[in-house]
Amino acid sequence: YKKKEMMKVWEQLKNDYTALPLIGHAYMFFGSQEERMKTFQRLGKESTERGGLLALWQGSRLYVMISEPVMAEYVLKTCLEKDDILKCSRFLVGNGSVFAPVSIWRPRRKILAPTFSPKNLTHFVDIFSKQSSYMVKYLGKAAKTGNFSIWKYINTYSMDSICETTLGVKVNAQGNSEQPFLRAFEIICRLDSSRFCQPWLHNDTVYKMMPQYQQHKDSKDFLCNFIDQVIKSKRNSLEEQKDSTEADQNAHRNGLKSFLELLIESSGGNKGYTDLELQEETLVLVLAGTDTSAVGVAFTSVMLSRHQDVQEKVYEELKEVFGDSDRPIVADDLPKLKYLEAVIKETMRLYPPVPLIVRKVDKDVTLPTGLTLVKNCGIVINIWAVHRNPLYWGDDADIFRPERFIDTPIKHPAAFMAFSHGPRACIGYQYATMSMKTATANLLRHFRLRPAEPTDPTYKHEKNKPLRVKFDVMMKDMDNFTVQLEPRYK
Numbered sequence: 452y453k454k455k456e457m458m459k460v461w462e463q464l465k466n467d468y469t470a471l472p473l474i475g476h477a478y479m480f481f482g483s484q485e486e487r488m489k490t491f492q493r494l495g496k497e498s499t500e501r502g503g504l505l506a507l508w509q510g511s512r513l514y515v516m517i518s519e520p521v522m523a524e525y526v527l528k529t530c531l532e533k534d535d536i537l538k539c540s541r542f543l544v545g546n547g548s549v550f551a552p553v554s555i556w557r558p559r560r561k562i563l564a565p566t567f568s569p570k571n572l573t574h575f576v577d578i579f580s581k582q583s584s585y586m587v588k589y590l591g592k593a594a595k596t597g598n599f600s601i602w603k604y605i606n607t608y609s610m611d612s613i614c615e616t617t618l619g620v621k622v623n624a625q626g627n628s629e630q631p632f633l634r635a636f637e638i639i640c641r642l643d644s645s646r647f648c649q650p651w652l653h654n655d656t657v658y659k660m661m662p663q664y665q666q667h668k669d670s671k672d673f674l675c676n677f678i679d680q681v682i683k684s685k686r687n688s689l690e691e692q693k694d695s696t697e698a699d700q701n702a703h704r705n706g707l708k709s710f711l712e713l714l715i716e717s718s719g720g721n722k723g724y725t726d727l728e729l730q731e732e733t734l735v736l737v738l739a740g741t742d743t744s745a746v747g748v749a750f751t752s753v754m755l756s757r758h759q760d761v762q763e764k765v766y767e768e769l770k771e772v773f774g775d776s777d778r779p780i781v782a783d784d785l786p787k788l789k790y791l792e793a794v795i796k797e798t799m800r801l802y803p804p805v806p807l808i809v810r811k812v813d814k815d816v817t818l819p820t821g822l823t824l825v826k827n828c829g830i831v832i833n834i835w836a837v838h839r840n841p842l843y844w845g846d847d848a849d850i851f852r853p854e855r856f857i858d859t860p861i862k863h864p865a866a867f868m869a870f871s872h873g874p875r876a877c878i879g880y881q882y883a884t885m886s887m888k889t890a891t892a893n894l895l896r897h898f899r900l901r902p903a904e905p906t907d908p909t910y911k912h913e914k915n916k917p918l919r920v921k922f923d924v925m926m927k928d929m930d931n932f933t934v935q936l937e938p939r940y941k
């Protein structure tokens with residue numbers, strides 16, 4: 452890296468934090484997951500106070516943290532390369548879109564984009580609806596039992612929906628917590644999350660010498676073999692159906708196609724993606740889509756349990772759309788649930804499932820402020836801080852108020868960026884919104900969420916008290932999304 456050039460940037464942004472020899476400021480991120488998140492929150496706030504930029508050294512590389520939407524938008528449109536710090540994730544997903552270098556990502560994004568068409572997504576709502584009704588059934592057992600963590604129920608709903616829409620396979624994670632696909636996925640998420648936060652494990656050669664490597668490899672092999680078998684069987688059945696007309700096929704399956712089938716088609720059929728490319732792309736969807744959406748619904752549940760008035764307003768909206776009927780949710784219902792959507796957005800504003808985005812400057816870039824970030828600088832977009840920037844969200848930026856998404860136009864298109872911004876933003880944002888709305892609507896039609904009873908008798912409930920959160924690649928609740936449930940008798 453051109454340290455001399457980076458030093459010039461540092462001179463313009465420098466702060467009082469001591470940079471240690473060799474590691475720079477990396478020591479600030481040591482410690483527990485909760486401490487790490489607190490550090491990101493504190494630095495984000497400081498960056499906002501300094502006009503939106505803060506610089507820190509990680510070894511010999513300079514990272515610039517951004518918490519201001521105008522600059523964040525500019526950077527997310529011009530710097531598309533993912534940072535080297537994320538390279539270790541390629542160990543699992545190879546060249547799958549999410550972490551791939553730009554030269555590989557660009558053509559893959561073109562192939563992936565049409566699979567997320569409104570028509571395809573509309574078909575998926577039936578799957579979200581059915582899977583969330585299983586979630587409601589399993590949650591029935593937790594109702595009236597006092598404090599419990601809602602995470603497992605929501606996360607397995609999310610996994611079942613993602614697997615069915617991506618691979619066309621019912622893994623039934625909700626019915627079986629020992630389901631091998633779920634277990635392998637959980638092991639990988641846990642190991643990757645701890646690897647990500649320990650820079651000395653980023654090097655593949657070093658990681659391969661560590662005891663946890665074998666467990667990671669076994670789980671990765673399991674997931675890849677599972678997906679590989681699904682791909683092979685899908686290719687065979689497509690071959691068998693070759694002679695039937697498209698109309699026949701659509702009539703048989705009601706037009707529903709999994710992402711896997713759609714990717715085979717959009718990449719050019721038999722002459723398109725190889726099995727490895729299909730495996731990488733579908734694995735990316737499972738990884739990028741499961742925990743993110745689950746965290747979104749789980750934080751929404753906790754916020755609704757604390758804000759009974761907001762929950763009642765959502766319930767009123769649900770009654771307007773569904774009346775007293777128990778009918779399944781269909782795609783046409785979702786656009787009518789506007790207040791629910793505002794609640795989910797407001798939750799993700801305060802508790803974005805992905806609190807940070809990391810990119811790399813691949814050629815010198817001059818920010819709207821006139822500051823030039825030189826090639827090889829790292830960039831951290833602090834979504835947490837962007838979402839709480841008072842210049843864009845007002846003095847009540849830290850307060851949960853869903854109405855702000857209804858009664859006031861957003862001040863800048865990148866002021867809300869839970870799904871990122873620019874050409875490399877989340878391709879699954881509409882999918883995620885539909886899935887989260889369906890799951891939350893189904894949950895609230897059947898249950899009233901109540902806040903968890905404090906285990907410490909001296910603790911006082913305050914609805915606006917910030918939740919304790921941790922950085923676990925995604926942001927999660929320290930109390931594991933604990934709530935209480937009461938059935939809503941009709």
Ligand code: HEM
Pocket residue numbers: 548549550556560735736739740741743744747803804805808809869870871872874875876877878879880882883
């Ligand atoms: C609440 C749910 C979700 C959140 C908060 C979320 C957030 C994000 C963010 C912040 C990024 C961009 C990172 C960057 O700019 O560097 C991203 C990328 C991505 N997301 Fe999501 N996501 C969610 C759900 C989903 C779902 C359900 C899917 C798929 C079904 C998905 C698929 C992807 C993919 C493929 C990318 C990579 C895009 C690219 O590099 O072209 N996401 N997501």
